[in-house]
Amino acid sequence: MTINPAFAPWLDPQAKPIIDFQSVTKNYGDFTAIDNIDLKIYPREFFALLGPSGCGKTTLMRMLAGFETATKGTILIDGQDMADVPAHKRAVNMMFQSYALFPHLSVADNIAFGLKRSDMPKSEIGGRVDEMLRLVQLGKFAKRKPHQLSGGQRQRVALARALAKGPKLLLLDEPLGALDKKLRHETQFELMDIQEKTGTTFVIVTHDQEEAMTVASRIAVMDHGRLAQVDTPDRVYEVPNSVYVADFIGDVNIIRGAVGSVDSDIADLKWSEGAAPIRALAGPDLKPGARAAFAVRPEKVGISQSEPTDMHNRVQGRVEDIAYLGNMSMYFVRLADGTLVKAQVANVRRISRRGITWDDQVWLSWTDTAGIILPD
Amino acid sequence: MNVSRKFLIGVPYVWLLILFLIPFLIVFKIALSDYAVSIPPYAPTLDLANGWQGILDLLSGLDFENFAFLLDDDLYWKAYLSSVQIAATATLLTLLVGFPIAYGMVNAPDEWRPSLMMLVILPFWTSFLIRVYAWIGILSNEGLLNSFLLWLGVISEPLIILNTNIAVYIGIVYTYLPFMILPIYASLEKLDASLLEAAQDLGCTRIGAFWAVTVHLAKPGIIAGCFLVFIPALGEVVIPSLLGGSRTLMIGKVLWEEFFSNRDWTVASAVAIILLLILVIPIVLFQRNEQKQREAGQ
Numbered sequence: 001m002t003i004n005p006a007f008a009p010w011l012d013p014q015a016k017p018i019i020d021f022q023s024v025t026k027n028y029g030d031f032t033a034i035d036n037i038d039l040k041i042y043p044r045e046f047f048a049l050l051g052p053s054g055c056g057k058t059t060l061m062r063m064l065a066g067f068e069t070a071t072k073g074t075i076l077i078d079g080q081d082m083a084d085v086p087a088h089k090r091a092v093n094m095m096f097q098s099y100a101l102f103p104h105l106s107v108a109d110n111i112a113f114g115l116k117r118s119d120m121p122k123s124e125i126g127g128r129v130d131e132m133l134r135l136v137q138l139g140k141f142a143k144r145k146p147h148q149l150s151g152g153q154r155q156r157v158a159l160a161r162a163l164a165k166g167p168k169l170l171l172l173d174e175p176l177g178a179l180d181k182k183l184r185h186e187t188q189f190e191l192m193d194i195q196e197k198t199g200t201t202f203v204i205v206t207h208d209q210e211e212a213m214t215v216a217s218r219i220a221v222m223d224h225g226r227l228a229q230v231d232t233p234d235r236v237y238e239v240p241n242s243v244y245v246a247d248f249i250g251d252v253n254i255i256r257g258a259v260g261s262v263d264s265d266i267a268d269l270k271w272s273e274g275a276a277p278i279r280a281l282a283g284p285d286l287k288p289g290a291r292a293a294f295a296v297r298p299e300k301v302g303i304s305q306s307e308p309t310d311m312h313n314r315v316q317g318r319v320e321d322i323a324y325l326g327n328m329s330m331y332f333v334r335l336a337d338g339t340l341v342k343a344q345v346a347n348v349r350r351i352s353r354r355g356i357t358w359d360d361q362v363w364l365s366w367t368d369t370a371g372i373i374l375p376d
Numbered sequence: 377m378n379v380s381r382k383f384l385i386g387v388p389y390v391w392l393l394i395l396f397l398i399p400f401l402i403v404f405k406i407a408l409s410d411y412a413v414s415i416p417p418y419a420p421t422l423d424l425a426n427g428w429q430g431i432l433d434l435l436s437g438l439d440f441e442n443f444a445f446l447l448d449d450d451l452y453w454k455a456y457l458s459s460v461q462i463a464a465t466a467t468l469l470t471l472l473v474g475f476p477i478a479y480g481m482v483n484a485p486d487e488w489r490p491s492l493m494m495l496v497i498l499p500f501w502t503s504f505l506i507r508v509y510a511w512i513g514i515l516s517n518e519g520l521l522n523s524f525l526l527w528l529g530v531i532s533e534p535l536i537i538l539n540t541n542i543a544v545y546i547g548i549v550y551t552y553l554p555f556m557i558l559p560i561y562a563s564l565e566k567l568d569a570s571l572l573e574a575a576q577d578l579g580c581t582r583i584g585a586f587w588a589v590t591v592h593l594a595k596p597g598i599i600a601g602c603f604l605v606f607i608p609a610l611g612e613v614v615i616p617s618l619l620g621g622s623r624t625l626m627i628g629k630v631l632w633e634e635f636f637s638n639r640d641w642t643v644a645s646a647v648a649i650i651l652l653l654i655l656v657i658p659i660v661l662f663q664r665n666e667q668k669q670r671e672a673g674q
Contacts, residue, residue: 100570100574102574
């Protein structure tokens with residue numbers, strides 16, 4: 001997302017959140033779906049709840065919509081406690097994963113459905129519907145029934161219907177899940193565009209980390225009902241706070257070992273007998289001697305045939321496999337102790353000029369700040 | 377068009393010709409004949425021995441007297457009107473009973489559904505006549521219902537239900553309930569629960585969402601169910617004869633008496649022809665509803 005550098009209300013202690021989860025827990029019988037979550041989301045944010053299925057992200061969203069109530073804790077929307085506010089009285093609208101378009105109503109009537117049940121005067125409804133149809137570029141389809149539309153068009157109708165009442169908060173449950181990859185990419189940018197135009201706060205639930213990275217101002221990575229990390233996409237990617245987050249977002253090399261020394265922001269990891277310790281950024285809560293894991297992205301690992309002397313972190317290995325992906329190649333390098341490390345190289349040259357091939361002895365190297373050492 | 381296709385399309389037409397059109401024409405011919413003390417009890421009859429002259433004699437002997445008679449005697453149009461009224465009321469009652477049952481079945485746990493479905497269909501395994509007789513045992517003055525209510529002390533004298541229109545309503549609702557439940561169940565079963573949530577999300581109360589989504593989407597099932605009950609209930613003979621009283625006026629009963637008590641086949645046939653014409657209207661409407669559903673479902 002093209003973030004205006006000034007837009008970071010989560011850093012401003014004075015900013016008033018639009019959503020405030022205070023120690024919220026949700027149990028279904030013995031099962032804890034949401035485990036004591038505290039979370040603030042600010043106006044105009046495009047906030048992504050990301051996690052594998054069953055992590056609680058949908059439950060969290062359904063609590064905002066009013067379809068679930070918290071077992072413990074308080075949920076505030078715009079400062080108002082939502083405990084006793086039923087779904088139909090909330091200034092919150094939801095775009096459903098299945099779209100949930102009313103099959104017996106036309107596109108225009110679907111969009112007008114919420115407006116007819118609001119205090120909007122009848123004379124203004126038609127204009128508002130036209131405005132929404134223009135926003136999602138479906139003007140020509142106003143009279144069609146949902147079953148006469150393609151998947152992408154249905155998705156737009158669902159979006160227009162959810163936005164028609166001008167909610168303070170729009171919830172999107174896996175909004176692009178049913179679309180094919182190309183359409184999904186286009187729609188991601190459209191969503192961001194519409195979010196910017198309308199100034200609505202968007203909360204999106206997704207299991208697709210790429211989608212979350214693309215659209216969101218901040219991402220909450222969830223794991224078993226807890227928030228593993230809440231941060232901007234670049235920080236979630238570059239400085240994950242746990243192995244779980246590092247592993248969930250993007251591709252990563254994990255090397256396990258024990259913490260050596262810890263400086264203020266740089267730490268050492270002893271990972272293999274006789275090998276020099278890895279030096280990297282220190283993650284949170286590292287104690288010398290404790291078990292830890294070094295996480296580094298494949299694109300931050302360099303590969304060369306001769307030993308690089310200018311880097312502290314360098315290891316030797318044998319090329320076991322090469323995956324040619326067109327725009328880049330992934331080298332799978334087996335180290336002496338058996339660890340497999342991936343190094344990704346952009347294919348700026350034609351493939352025939354590539355110097356490294358299968359079974360070559362190579363050097364892998366990375367800077368001290370390329371990776372991060374995390375408690376394991 | 378090849379032969380086998382012609383054959384496939386031809387089968388239902390031949391079926392209709394033999395089992396509907398020819399009997400209909402015979403009944404129509406009898407309706408146009410005059411009453412006679414003979415076997416069969418009407419005149420003229422077709423005498424093929426006279427060839428063309430026989431057919432012409434037959435045609436010249438036919439007239440619309442019986443239909444004129446139906447208009448003259450107010451018993452008949454009162455019976456038609458009363459049948460429509462009883463069938464319509466009974467259909468509405470069946471809907472009021474059937475919809476909650478279908479709704480309950482759809483919302484029941486998955487493992488219960490086959491059993492519930494079985495319970496709806498099960499009565500069909502017993503003779504219809506026996507089941508109607510069973511209701512006599514339940515509803516009569518010394519019947520199960522009255523004995524039970526007297527035993528409870530709710531009433532001090534037996535309720536007179538049998539041989540009234542109330543008994544006829546009970547009988548029709550009981551008999552035709554599955555025809556109401558099954559189409560409504562089929563239309564509700566396809567309902568996506570997220571539609572109800574979407575309606576609530578957009579500002580409907582729970583009841584509002586139920587009306588705007590559930591009832592609206594069940595409409596084809598409700599319409600189909602109503603026709604499936606109304607059409608046979610209109611011509612019902614057994615239920616008004618066994619459960620209804622002397623004042624229960626239904627055209628099916630009149631027809632039966634005309635045929636078997638009066639042995640006036642000609643008037644009975646005219647009554648049957650008019651009943652058929654009345655039924656054609658709802659049947660056409662029903663077919664149109666089905667057609668619309670098929671088109672919408674594409």
